[in-house]
Amino acid sequence: MKRFSNLISKLEQSNKTNDKLAALVHYFSEADEVDKIWVIALFTGKKPKRTINTKLLKEWITEITDLPTWLFTECYHNVGDLSETIALLLPPPTAHSDIPLHQWMLDLKRLVSSSDEDKKQFVFDAWMKLDVQERFVFNKLISGNFRVGISGKNLIHALAKLTGLEVNHITHSIMGKWDPEHITYTDLLEGVHVNTDNSWPYPFCLANPIEVPVQELGAIADWQAEWKWDGIRGQLIKRNDELFIWSRGEELITDQFPELHIALEGLPNGTVLDGEILAVRDGEVLSFSTLQQRLNRKTILKKQLEQAPISFYAYDLLEYGGQDMRGESLRKRRFLLEQLLPIGKIIQPSPIVSFDTWESLVETRKQSREMNSEGLMLKHQDSLYHSGRKRGDWWKWKIEPFTVDVVMIYAQKGSGRRANFFTDYTFAVRDGDQFVTIAKAYSGLTDKEIKEVNRFVVKNAIEKFGPVRTVKPELVFEIAFEGIALSKRHKAGLALRFPRIVRWRRDKKVEDINTVEDLRVLLKSTMRESEL
CATH class of the missing domain: 1.10.3260.10 (DNA ligase, ATP-dependent, N-terminal domain)
Structure with a gap:
């Protein structure tokens, strides 16, 4: 110990x-x-x-x-x-x-x-x-609150440095189901247990944010463009007449999505698909907030099945006929994927976004929100399916996030290295003469700004509720977020997806912040008619 x-x-x-x-x-x-x-x-x-x-x-x-x-x-x-x-x-x-x-x-x-x-x-x-x-x-x-500031990537690289094993090998070995009581350290790293379980998933191939103008990527024929869907990334696995669905977070979620069990009849054994679980109705991808109605449910009601019907849009083919396909080119994997699918509207290949010029793709990307997409993915046709990220093969080209100006009204101390500073903030927008909370955020400020905000909280705390301080509504911030949805948890009746601080708006006064009505208009503009 x-x-x-x-x-x-x-x-x-x-x-x-x-x-x-x-x-x-x-x-x-x-x-x-x-x-x-x-x-x-x-x-x-x-x-x-x-x-x-x-x-x-x-x-x-x-x-x-x-x-x-x-x-x-x-x-x-x-x-x-x-x-x-x-x-x-x-x-x-x-x-x-x-x-x-x-x-x-x-x-x-x-x-x-x-x-x-x-x-x-x-x-x-x-x-x-x-x-x-x-x-x-x-x-x-x-x-049960054990968390540590170390990423899985750092752990894997440390083990690789110590043992001399390949990073990809270790990544695959420590994924999925294994019990620390019933496996040794050596056997785990050597992967003796890999694929002995029919359900075993593969490490996900991840993309980096694009770093250069798309025109600098080279010949158009070398690249494949797809929509970057906002759903649950997962692997759909069929082996030995059994079906397993894994989330990217390594959770087995097979029972949550009974619609996808059609794969038991439609897919051959020895098939592993990488794709996105989405709420889809009449061929239209619905918002993530609609999909959320189906997440983490022990019992799925008929109403939920009707309001948030599920589809699986397959990006890639990782295993085919029991053979690992990750070492083949994307061009070949995509060809085989399209031969294998669709097995119905519920499981189908994620559509390719065609383009003749980079300039035309720039224009297509502007339609992302209309598609309930986060932007585009660009994948090199010769790319292998790597474990983790490999710079240059896959790029994610996300659209700019939504932003809103808010005022801080509550603050709470952080934990770990931030335990002595107020770093967890609650933000509000205006509703007439009142402020209503809309989001919490704790990332986006520099260490210098954190100390400055901390001094403000100490000097301007109005009320104390346990560890929370109510502060004078004076500090205005711009926060970014990926989506907006109805919510009963917030007084505003709305919730923001992945809120984070963009900047401290020292140039703005509290009278300049956005209103609840601004956000309601934004919500309406992002939802399809079937979701309103």
């Missing part, structure tokens, strides 16, 4: 990729084999279920410290993170623990079914033999 907690500390102390890679390589070169497999699991989203709810943790920390509830609450609001607050408030440890990480993980897994009293005893014993940093990590694990 000490070695792992030291790793977490190093990863949080720097935002430089090289520092993070060095910390990872150092850890994996020294850690026990069994611990390594659990670290890979944790860093790839296979975190344990929440063992203890936060209400119990708050009760236990006030009991062990004999602090009044109000004082603990004040400490929590000041620190901004429950796990860190508890770690800091606990008395010094009375013992020392040499229990390895993997044993902690197994004990926590078994603890899920224990009584509250047994859980309490286990947690008290752990707190009393862990130091502050170890307690912080332990608290994250038991509360």
Whole structure:
């Protein structure tokens, strides 16, 4: 646990990729084999279920410290993170623990079914033999809030640097379903389990934002253009008469989309398609907000099937007749895809966008919003299907986002490196003489601007609601977003998709911000008649 907690500390102390890679390589070169497999699991989203709810943790920390509830609450609001607050408030440890990480993980897994009293005893014993940093990590694990500032790409590159294995090989090996209790570190990286499960997906090929004018990409005949759909990227897999649908986030979502089960009859075994799950009616792609009605549903009602009918637009063919096709050119993969599909309107190739000149494609891109698309994808005809991103083969050419001017009315402290600064902001637009909240955002400002905004919040806080501060509505910001939808969560009745701060509008006053009516007009202009 000490070695792992030291790793977490190093990863949080720097935002430089090289520092993070060095910390990872150092850890994996020294850690026990069994611990390594659990670290890979944790860093790839296979975190344990929440063992203890936060209400119990708050009760236990006030009991062990004999602090009044109000004082603990004040400490929590000041620190901004429950796990860190508890770690800091606990008395010094009375013992020392040499229990390895993997044993902690197994004990926590078994603890899920224990009584509250047994859980309490286990947690008290752990707190009393862990130091502050170890307690912080332990608290994250038991509360189910374990997150770390390291990307899957950095983890894979660190493992590749340490082992000498190819990045693509490791990427494929750590995807999909595997259990850290039943596989060794060596077997995982060597991929001995790959494709033994009929459901096994492939790593997704990703694109980079286009960096040059399209006219500089060269001959038109070398490129394929497609719409960049705004749906759920996924892989549709049929092997041995079984169907599996994976999201790009490595979630198995087969049961959520019964319409796509037509693939069981229409696709041959040994087929893997990469594509987009979309809400489509009468051949028209509907908005992402319509698609959201179908997401994360345990039970799908008839009304939802009717309001958000699902289709799968296939981009690529990754496996054909049981053969891995990723090493073939896009030209060949697309030809085979079109021979294989369509098997019906529900599963079909994503349409190619034809163009005679780059200038004509520039004009076509302007129609993206009418198609409920985010823009265009440009793929080189000779490109292979790489794991992750390879600069130069695939480009995403997104349309400019929507923007709106808003005023900050609430602020809350961040976490991790930002725990001492107000960095989580709630923004509002005008509705007559009132302000109504429309979005939260916490990215887009420089470190210098964050400190300046923090000083403003400290000096101009009007009210306090737990960790949240109401501030004078004076700071105007321009925020960007990808889409807009009706929402019951916001007072404005609207929600913005992927809001982020573009810039601090020091040149504007609060009287200049946008109104709810502006956004309602925008919403109406982005929706098809069938969705209104």
